[in-house]
Amino acid sequence: xxxxxxxxxxxxxxxxxxxxxxxxxxxxxxxxxxxxxxxxxxxxxxxxxxxxxxxxxxxxxxxxxxxxxxxxxxxxxxxxxxxxxxxxxxxxxxxxxxxxxxxxxxxxxxxxxxxxxxxxxxxxxxxxxxxxxxxxxxxxxxxxxxxxxxxxxxxxxxxxxxxxxxxxxxxxxxxxxxxxxxxxxxxxxxxxxxxxxxxxxxxxxxxxxxxxxxxxxxxxxxxxxxxxxxxxxxxxxxxxxxxxxxxxxxxxxxxxxxxxxxxxxxxxxxxxxxxxxxxxxxxxxxxxxxxxxxxxxxxxxxxxxxxxxxxxxxxxxxxxxxxxxxxxxxxxxxxxxxxxxxxxxxxxxxxxxxxxxxxxxxxxxxxxxxxxxxxxxxxxxxxxxxxxxxxxxxxxxxxxxxxxxxxxxxxxxxxxxxxxxxxxxxxxxxxxxxxxxxxxxxxxxx
Amino acid sequence: xxxxxxxxxxxxxxxxxxxxxxxxxxxxxxxxxxxxxxxxxxxxxxxxxxxxxxxxxxxxxxxxxxxxxxxxxxxxxxxxxxxxxxxxxxxxxxxxxxxxxxxxxxxxxxxxxxxxxxxxxxxxxxxxxxxxxxxxxxxxxxxxxxxxxxxxxxxxxxxxxxxxxxxxxxxxxxxxxxxx
Numbered sequence: 233x234x235x236x237x238x239x240x241x242x243x244x245x246x247x248x249x250x251x252x253x254x255x256x257x258x259x260x261x262x263x264x265x266x267x268x269x270x271x272x273x274x275x276x277x278x279x280x281x282x283x284x285x286x287x288x289x290x291x292x293x294x295x296x297x298x299x300x301x302x303x304x305x306x307x308x309x310x311x312x313x314x315x316x317x318x319x320x321x322x323x324x325x326x327x328x329x330x331x332x333x334x335x336x337x338x339x340x341x342x343x344x345x346x347x348x349x350x351x352x353x354x355x356x357x358x359x360x361x362x363x364x365x366x367x368x369x370x371x372x373x374x375x376x377x378x379x380x381x382x383x384x385x386x387x388x389x390x391x392x393x394x395x396x397x398x399x400x401x402x403x404x405x406x407x408x409x410x411x412x413x414x415x416x417x418x419x420x421x422x423x424x425x426x427x428x429x430x431x432x433x434x435x436x437x438x439x440x441x442x443x444x445x446x447x448x449x450x451x452x453x454x455x456x457x458x459x460x461x462x463x464x465x466x467x468x469x470x471x472x473x474x475x476x477x478x479x480x481x482x483x484x485x486x487x488x489x490x491x492x493x494x495x496x497x498x499x500x501x502x503x504x505x506x507x508x509x510x511x512x513x514x515x516x517x518x519x520x521x522x523x524x525x526x527x528x529x530x531x532x533x534x535x536x537x538x539x540x541x542x543x544x545x546x547x548x549x550x551x552x553x554x555x556x557x558x559x560x561x562x563x564x565x566x567x568x569x570x571x572x573x574x575x576x577x578x579x580x581x582x583x584x585x586x587x588x589x590x591x592x593x594x595x596x597x598x599x600x601x602x603x604x605x606x607x608x609x610x611x612x613x614x615x616x617x618x619x620x621x622x623x624x625x626x627x628x629x630x631x632x633x634x635x636x637x638x639x640x641x642x643x644x645x646x647x648x649x650x651x652x653x654x655x656x657x658x659x660x661x662x663x664x665x666x667x668x669x670x671x672x673x674x675x676x677x678x
Numbered sequence: 679x680x681x682x683x684x685x686x687x688x689x690x691x692x693x694x695x696x697x698x699x700x701x702x703x704x705x706x707x708x709x710x711x712x713x714x715x716x717x718x719x720x721x722x723x724x725x726x727x728x729x730x731x732x733x734x735x736x737x738x739x740x741x742x743x744x745x746x747x748x749x750x751x752x753x754x755x756x757x758x759x760x761x762x763x764x765x766x767x768x769x770x771x772x773x774x775x776x777x778x779x780x781x782x783x784x785x786x787x788x789x790x791x792x793x794x795x796x797x798x799x800x801x802x803x804x805x806x807x808x809x810x811x812x813x814x815x816x817x818x819x820x821x822x823x824x825x826x827x828x829x830x831x832x833x834x835x836x837x838x839x840x841x842x843x844x845x846x847x848x849x850x851x852x853x854x855x856x857x858x
Contacts, residue, residue, distance in 0.1 A: 418836045444834035491799040509810045511803045532803030580797040
């Protein structure tokens, strides 16, 4: 079953606008994105639960704000559900009293979602109901007030609620993903830092350059991105507010400025600098610009990631001869402790939202794959089966990870559930897509 | 397209800054559109500034000739996960060292690169290590610290596309870019 969403965006208009683009290169998230990212699910999922999401009453089918389509897409993206094809829906109830459960039992759908959109004094209201088809029990119903512009966000919110009701895990569909898109052939490539909804909809350019952009990192409040840009012919770290496009260059020291990671309180960045010709970890206080050195070793120390309490930093080092994951105190002047011993290469640790495990890149039987490392049991579990999987990032609910992989010669994105049971490959019709990072949950849900 | 404007500005800028300069040994000149000019930045760190080689003054014919001779020999390749200079590329380093010691105002920019395997920031570290190896080799042969700048692009700027050993081998490299 293929579920496709063509993410149509308005086309850009004229060269005046194009020229303006050049001058506001780092400007605010523009409304027209020329990198058309379309995410297609290209790989089915075994054991997914069948669910019917009936087109909602009160709105036309098939537009970008088709509430049922957004909900079905989210549920499919989670890997745990298999929404029925629309053409297979035998009837189109929009209110509970219209439902004939035997219809849905015949279709072997375990669950049923129906609803409708109605005008409201302040805009629109979306009412929905979730049923267990076998028992006929209504599991969930709610009414959400929104507007025409807010319909997609409301649909994601409904998907969150349904997902939580059926799995016990909060949904992560009302979130965004930042990633790097690269077009063109070497050595003339164009690099764009993008932000899109978690389902790939509405990609926007955050910044673009003919020099590499890498390592995007969300601030804990989801308002800003830190990233590395080589636009000045050397690496520098920038922090950019998404709403306004305002940005600051926070580190452009001699040598490498890389791998920014926000402290849990959002006041500091852990980063890597090569002030003495070799990479070491530092903590930069964003308000005072004060630098604290965490490591001083002749090896490569990079890819820092904060512990949940902000007291220590996980990182990659090859001080033992090959890349492994270590932990060091965030206050400086402490000895680092090695964590990983399985496999000859473990790198780029990313902490799970519950703080109990790290996702990382491991060299598994000659291939680079995504694994989780349990901080308590020290067990390393390989989740993916690609050849060159990298850059894992947890969804804020911890249930799923997005990562970068290769499909043929192209860099693309994929998702895997934290237990490794479900995998989804996503493809884009633009060039290389890489370094996906999942945003924190929106404030209302934290 | 908008980049035509950008490139036009870039060419204009290069033309004004270096009308008496010889052709620079930079394989990627057009990739240097001044994207920085549109950025709203307020850098708080130490300014490093790119190596632009903007020193005024004409180059002697001898230097131009020596520089031209280096053009075909400006890349050192490496084995996987290694920053050792392979024996067959020691002569490349020696040729650049000879040029840089003979012309003390000359400057070189060492650009370290890796293949695409492994994590990106770790590869930045590996590319830097390769650039540093070449830097030390140059300095052992009399090149001064002030003549050398290094930058690591990790796997971000491959020389060729591809995910096979042949492409990897061409991408694991340090480019010696003579900037004046």
